[in-house]
Amino acid sequence: MAPLDAGTPTSFIGLPLEMLMPGLEAMPAASAIAAYRAWLAANPTSPQRFAAWFNVGAMLGGAGDRAGAMAAYRQALALKPDLHQASVNLGLALETDGRIDDALALWGAALQPDAARIALLNQRGRLLEAGKRYAEAEHALRASLLTDPQQPDVVQHWVHLRQKGCIWPELGDGLPGLSEREMSLQTGPLGALALTDSPAMQRRIGEAWMARKVPAAPQRLSPTHGYTHDRIRVGYLSSDFCRHAMGFLIVELLERHDRTQFEVFGYCSTQEDGSELRRRILGALDHHIPIGHLSEEEAARRIRADEIDILIDLNGLTAGARLGALRWKPAPVQATYLGYVGPVPLPELDWMICDDVVVPPDQAEYYLPRPLPIKGCYQANDARPPILPVVTRESEGLPQQAVVFCCFNNFYKITPRIFTAWLSILRTVPDSALWLTEDNATGIANLRDLAGKSGVTPDRLIFASRCEPERYLARLGLADLFLDTFPYNAGTVASDALRMGLPIITCTGRSFASRMASSLMTAVGATGGITSNLHDYVGKAIALAKDPVARAAARCELAGDAWTRSLGDTAAFAARMEAVYRSICLRP
Missing domain, CATH: 3.40.50.2000 (Glycogen Phosphorylase B;)
Known part of the structure; x- marks a missing residue:
């Protein structure tokens, strides 16, 4: 699940100086800061001094002078203690400086009008959640929702915090101004998988989330009828080409693709973790294309330029997904697989790769995109034998006879x-x-x-x-x-x-x-x-x-080779997956 947005620091508060000096915002930072300081020196009793100090702080922060910015924000707060914008910006600067507890203390003690109260509570909740201080984070976000329950992103995080912290019931005792159904629809895609076993409800939750988060693209990039290539170009799109559960599962499939029939591209927005698994994954790709620095449109246009026949989304509705890129339809066939095990109701996706056990025929109608069953189990695995350490019940703190x-x-x-x-x-x-x-x-x-x-x-x-x-x-x-x-x-x-x-x-x-x-x-x-x-x-x-x-x-x-000859037979799995790819590939 994506973290709550920290927000962009407030960058400017108007005051008479801008009226006297038009274009001040467009000045080079050093000149504008000098102008503000001159105005502050010339107006020691002006009631607008708090705004000047705030603007100095914003520009110093933008110029990379974090210490100077924090000092300026403190001056602003000394003059106007309820200037919540300064409290937010100062707290963000403290967070960037690694002073997490100082940021939390500032936001907890900040004075603010009721209309701005939720911003500080949400910042506290976000930072506490990042530190796994779930009980405190839940309390902050609940207080925010009691002020304004119409905050879908905050509802999503609040419910998921309760799930992660085993603070039950998951939906609490309800929230004034928000029905249980409305709250359920705002729980977010990941939380929904643990909240209900109804694929129809999971789909509605996903649709509500995407309506808020993923606008349609202005055009389709790929041709309707596909390309003519000697080999099928398969592109894997992921933020988890690293020591992540998805990475452990997918690596050997990438290695085993038949290169006489398939050309494998990896569109990667993964943070480098230096792991051996990441090296294996990147080594298994014919083409590794980093896209983490690209916008959604830029990533989509890069995929289109490579004339990918089948684009496999490995994130679904999880953190790091590039759903905005998928909305440009950069490949004529797009499927979601493995990363998210529920409906991904994105119109530009054509298929959800699964099997007949996880999506039985009587439930298929509730899924978007259309379920595409693979023969056998849906899950890829890495069969490389691990080198296991010697562990005992005693070494792991377990009772011997229980x-x-x-x-x-x-x-x-x-x-x-x-x-x-x-x-x-x-x-x-x-x-x-x-x-x-x-x-x-x-x-x-x-x-x-x-x-x-x-x-x-x-x-x-x-x-x-x-x-x-x-x-x-x-x-x-x-x-x-x-x-x-x-x-x-x-x-x-x-x-x-x-x-x-x-x-x-x-x-x-x-x-x-x-x-x-x-x-x-x-x-x-x-x-x-x-x-x-x-x-x-x-x-x-x-x-x-x-x-x-x-x-x-x-x-x-389960003894002997029970796993190896079934789930661990990655060569057979790769052949079954490739048969599915051939069946959905479009050719003019």
């Missing part, structure tokens, strides 16, 4: 319903523990508090610290059962669990996101843990936890 339930999904996927199910399992299996990711302090505190209130000793919840991918994979082998989330299943993590021989209990729903684990489990032939409701989910988890023989049998299903 049944260890595991879920390494992000906290925003944990819903009140699924956590209630987990607590029921823990109460029924007393010699057991639940192993989760150490996602954020707010969520950990809330989950432990809820566990204690439900009769489960909080220390039975164990939180694994963030670590290198190899250690994370090795850890999965220490657990007994993976308890999936609902309605937003594990995707990459589920594949990793199956690879490490860890049986999964999942619950399926109607949406793509709620059927991911089922697709992966079907592919490896381990369908015994698939359920269709939480009552059966709880019952199956308890039965396996209490039956060591049944648990061993479930592990046997």
